[in-house]
Amino acid sequence: MTAEADRLAAEYFQTGTLSGLPRDHFIDGRWSPPQYGRMMETFDPGLGRAYHAFSAGDADDVATAVEAAVRAGPDWARSRPAARGAVLARTAALLREEAPRLAVIESLDSGKPLQEAEGDVAGAARTFEYYAAAANTLQGDSFPIGHEYLGYSIIEPAGLTAHIIPWNYPLSTAARGIAPALAAGCTVIAKPAEQTPMTALLLAEILHRAGLPAGVCNVVTGTGQDAGAPLVRHPAVRHVSFTGSVQTGVNVMREAAPNVTRVLLELGGKSPVVVLADADLDAAVEGILGAIFENAGQICSAGSRLVVDRGIHGELLDRLVKRAEALQIGHGLKRSQFGPLNSAEHLSRVTAHVESARKRGLSIITGGNAIADPATGQGWFFEPTIIDTAPANDPAVQQEIFGPVLVVQPFDEEEEALMLANGTDYALVAGIYTRDFSAAHRLARDIDAGQVFINEYFAGGIEVPFGGNRMSGFGREKGLAALEAYSRVKSVAARIGK
Ligand code: NAI
Ligand code: MG
Numbered sequence: 455m456t457a458e459a460d461r462l463a464a465e466y467f468q469t470g471t472l473s474g475l476p477r478d479h480f481i482d483g484r485w486s487p488p489q490y491g492r493m494m495e496t497f498d499p500g501l502g503r504a505y506h507a508f509s510a511g512d513a514d515d516v517a518t519a520v521e522a523a524v525r526a527g528p529d530w531a532r533s534r535p536a537a538r539g540a541v542l543a544r545t546a547a548l549l550r551e552e553a554p555r556l557a558v559i560e561s562l563d564s565g566k567p568l569q570e571a572e573g574d575v576a577g578a579a580r581t582f583e584y585y586a587a588a589a590n591t592l593q594g595d596s597f598p599i600g601h602e603y604l605g606y607s608i609i610e611p612a613g614l615t616a617h618i619i620p621w622n623y624p625l626s627t628a629a630r631g632i633a634p635a636l637a638a639g640c641t642v643i644a645k646p647a648e649q650t651p652m653t654a655l656l657l658a659e660i661l662h663r664a665g666l667p668a669g670v671c672n673v674v675t676g677t678g679q680d681a682g683a684p685l686v687r688h689p690a691v692r693h694v695s696f697t698g699s700v701q702t703g704v705n706v707m708r709e710a711a712p713n714v715t716r717v718l719l720e721l722g723g724k725s726p727v728v729v730l731a732d733a734d735l736d737a738a739v740e741g742i743l744g745a746i747f748e749n750a751g752q753i754c755s756a757g758s759r760l761v762v763d764r765g766i767h768g769e770l771l772d773r774l775v776k777r778a779e780a781l782q783i784g785h786g787l788k789r790s791q792f793g794p795l796n797s798a799e800h801l802s803r804v805t806a807h808v809e810s811a812r813k814r815g816l817s818i819i820t821g822g823n824a825i826a827d828p829a830t831g832q833g834w835f836f837e838p839t840i841i842d843t844a845p846a847n848d849p850a851v852q853q854e855i856f857g858p859v860l861v862v863q864p865f866d867e868e869e870e871a872l873m874l875a876n877g878t879d880y881a882l883v884a885g886i887y888t889r890d891f892s893a894a895h896r897l898a899r900d901i902d903a904g905q906v907f908i909n910e911y912f913a914g915g916i917e918v919p920f921g922g923n924r925m926s927g928f929g930r931e932k933g934l935a936a937l938e939a940y941s942r943v944k945s946v947a948a949r950i951g952k
Contacts, residue, residue: 458554459568463787466562471505475559479509479675480658482522483668489514494676496651499565499794500785501832508651511676513684516643519672520690523614523641526669531611531639538637539589544664545633546582549575552660556653560625561786563650565794565834566749568787577916578629578657584916585633588937592638602951608944611639612716613692615940616685618678618706619654620698621647621796622752622856628654630916631695632671634936636661640693642671645682647698649797651675678702689713693940696720697754700854700925718929718939720754720921722854723882726875727757727911728897730868731765733887734909739773741885741911742860747781747838750795751858754926755883757911759851761874764864771842771862775820778838784827794827794834795857801834804857808839811850817842821858846877854880868893875901881923885911904930 466472477493478485488509495504509515530538549556553575561571597605617631624646632642646654658673674681686694686709696706697720710717727745729738745757762770784790795801805824812818821839826832839859844850850861865871875884881902887909888894898906904921907913919935921927929939 456554459558459572462555462558463568466505466558466787472559472562475506475652476655476659477508479511479515479519480655480662480673481515481519482672483662486515486518488512489518494648496563496649497797498562499796499834500787500827501830502798502834503832505562506652508655509675511674511681513680515674515676516681516684516688519643519674520614520688522669522672523643524690526667527614527641530641530667530670533639535589535592535637535639538639539586541661541665542582542586542589542633542637545661545666546579546586548660548664549579549582553579556625556656558787559652559656563652564621564624564786565796566786567791567793568789570749571786574623574626578625581626581629581633581916585637585937588634588934589637591934592937592941594943597945597947599947602949604946604948604950606946608946610942610944612940612942613640614690615640615642615693615695616688616691617642617644618682618686618694618696618698619644619646621649622749622754624650625653625657627697628657630931630936632657632661634931635695635940636666636671638937638940640940641669643685643691644671644673645685646673646675648675648677683709686710686715687713691715694718695931703927718921718931719927720929720931721925721927722856722880723754723756723922723926724759724852724854724878724880725755725757725883725885725903726759726761726863726901727885728761728871728875728887728901729763729766729770730871730886730888730890730893731763732889733766734889735766735770735773737909738770738887739777741887741909742774743777745885745911746860747778747792747858750793750836752796752800752856755912756856757883757885758855758860759874760860760862761871762862762864763871764866767862767864771819771840774860775840778820778840781838783825783835783837784829785833788829792838792858795836796834798834800856801836804836804855804859807850807853807855807857808859811841811844811848814848816844816848816850846874852878868897872897872900879925882926883907
């Protein structure tokens with residue numbers, strides 16, 4: 455498995471591309487070229503160069519996909535949940551069989567280290583497995599409204615669902631939207647990010663091979679403006695799942711509003727990791743490093759603020775700096791520990807955030823610079839960075855940087871820790887490190903967040919509902935909550951007599 459992935463990585467370094475990559479949309483069960491033949495390029499962030507061209511879709515391609523989904527909708531909605539689950543289970547098996555190639559493509563397109571991409575593919579397979587089983591749990595209620603009446607609910611699929619996918623977790627995000635939507639009996643049109651279109655296309659093709667009827671799951675590629683917006687605006691679309699920036703989320707809400715289309719928004723975060731004085735520091739160090747340097751910090755749920763008891767601040771920071779400086783930086787396909795940022799544009803955004811922090815006089819205790827891959831002199835890298843002690847109202851504390859930049863906020867009392875933790879407009883996740891059971895659960899109760907991790911950042915999996923509050927969005931993905939998100943309840947009340 456590892457050998458196969460490394461063989462493909464070697465093929466890429468020899469040829470500058472990979473064979474058999476998709477170029478077309480996937481519509482109505484087949485590869486479908488863009489109607490006006492426009493193409494665009496996708497880049498390898500590790501070398502900062504284009505390696506493949508794909509379809510630049512537009513409203514006409516979206517319309518073709520919508521027609522296919524509308525044709526396929528009724529039969530899929532009426533199919534037995536168990537039959538839908540069987541397709542999802544076969545999809546999970548195919549994802550596992552084809553994991554090495556998928557992981558290499560995901561790593562190449564996004565820049566992330568290959569072993570992280572392998573984890574993402576395994577997670578996507580697990581997601582399909584979970585919803586294969588969860589399809590069997592779909593059920594309604596009966597309502598006791600009196601002897602002469604019968605009251606019950608019918609669970610219906612939400613209809614045609616659009617999935618607007620970001621570039622940081624292309625396959626995982628596609629899977630966590632598409633699997634529950636299909637389990638619930640919905641049809642799907644996904645629009646992957648223009649930076650990372652490959653694995654969503656391959657997933658649609660795998661679903662088809664697993665027995666999904668033509669038209670039930672379609673993927674249209676292209677930019678947000680040309681392909682995403684027409685999809686969200688299309689009156690046949692009844693639900694939009696969006697993961698990405700706050701600004702685009704607001705635009706998506708606006709585009710969906712005229713048709714009163716449901717939206718589920720998973721936006722950014724500025725999530726705190728709260729470390730109390732009695733914490734297991736080994737566990738905290740591991741957790742914090744993963745929370746902010748995994749995927750080079752390009753994670754909506756990254757732990758980007760360290761809220762730490764002043765008594766252990768010095769020791770914890772010493773250990774974090776040593777580990778951050780030891781991270782081996784390089785091209786994702788070389789199984790580096792720390793890869794590039796996803797695009798030149800994003801690298802300049804992260805650089806601008808850190809430059810302005812430097813100008814405000816904040817102390818950058820490690821990292822702080824855009825760099826190239828030391829091995830090749832190429833690529834869009836930014837050093838693992840720690841800013842020690844920023845005031846609560848500083849932009850470095852308030853704004854999502856979406857890169858490998860940890861900002862430290864020391865505290866003296868638990869109450870102050872809580873105030874700092876809740877001190878941004880975001881409320882996505884929070885981490886807590888302490889051995890004090892009551893303090894942990896007090897903070898879990900009082901921190902405003904969609905999910906809280908205690909003593910292991912990112913604990914949990916597909917079973918655990920996930921989403922944000924306030925500017926981090928609304929609605930819940932993952933878990934059985936996602937089945938509800940893609941379903942509608944119809945209540946029936948009948949007078950049936952004595
Ligand atoms: P974005 O939010 O604009 O893009 C996300 C997705 O939305 C992409 O598929 C894009 O094509 C699509 N899109 C863009 N405009 C659209 C529209 N009007 N209608 C429908 N779909 C549209 O994010 P972008 O520009 O890639 O990154 C900007 C910032 O967003 C990043 O610096 C980061 O801070 C944040 N971000 C947050 C993510 C998260 O997981 N919460 C993921 C990606 C970016
Ligand atoms: Mg790319």
